[in-house]
Amino acid sequence: MAAEGSGLQRELGPGPKPDALCPEHGQGLGWFCGSERRPVCAACVGPGGRCRGHRVRRAKEHAEELRNxxxxxxxxxxxxxxxxxxxxxEVLSGKNQRAVSTASAAREVVIQRLSLVRSLCESEEQRLLEQVHGEEERTHQSILTQRAHWAEALQKLNTIRSSLVDMLTHLDDHQLIQKEQEIFERSGISSFSRDLGFLEQGKNI
Structure with missing residues (x-):
């Protein structure tokens, strides 16, 4: 995973150079105030500055940590x-094949058993065949629904990742820091946790 991350960072490059200035002192915003969660200049963290005594670190270091x-x-x-x-x-394809095989075998059993009493049980044969066909259709529709669900989930994941990569590519350090909360709200994956936990259960069904 670390190697993939390094490759992504190399692909994106260092990003745009910051040019924002402190509105109060007119100096470069080279520091990040952890107490106020915003970039500040050296005068802000120096003697008499509003962030004196706060938890501060270099903005570049915080931005790098955020990028990671x-x-x-x-x-x-x-x-x-x-x-x-x-x-x-793998799993849904296997389920579909098993459903088709099961339905085919069930149909053969029904036909063989009812062929002995066809003259007396034509209506019963038709009912059972329709029942087997209905179960086959239900299973097939369920699989189609799951395919659509996972296709949508996959699209959402790709959209989120593309958005994050776009931010990494176009935002400078200060813009990245200012959008920190928005970034992780946008990339939250709690809605997928339940679905992904279902994957392991679904393999055994």
Whole structure:
């Protein structure tokens, strides 16, 4: 995972150079105030500054840490996409084949058993055949629904990852810091946790 993250960072490059200035002192915003969660200048953290005594660090270091978190989030989303793709390709395909085989075998059993008393049980034969066909259709529709669900989930993951990569590419350090909360709200994956937990259960069904 670390190697993939490094590759993504190399692909994106260092990003735009910051040019924002402190509105109060007119100096470059080279520091980040952890107490107020905003970029500040050296005068803000110096003697008499409003952030004197606050938890401060260099803005570049905080931005780098934030970039690393976004890279990690992108990697997790990519792994989840791969898991969904594998589930759809392997598990759902297997379910579909088993459903077809089961329905075919059930149909043969019904035909063989009722052929002995066809003259007396034509209506019963038709009812049972329709029941088998209905179950086959229900199973097939269920699989189609799951395919559509996972296709939508996969699209959402790809959209989130593309958005994060776009932010990494176009936002400078200060813009990235200012959008920190928005970034992680946008990339939250709690809505997928339940679905992804279902993947393991679905493999055994």
């Amino acid at each position: 978190k976004i890279v990690d989030q992108c990697e997790r989303l990519q792994l989840q996409s791969a898991g969904i793709t594998k589930y759809v390709a």
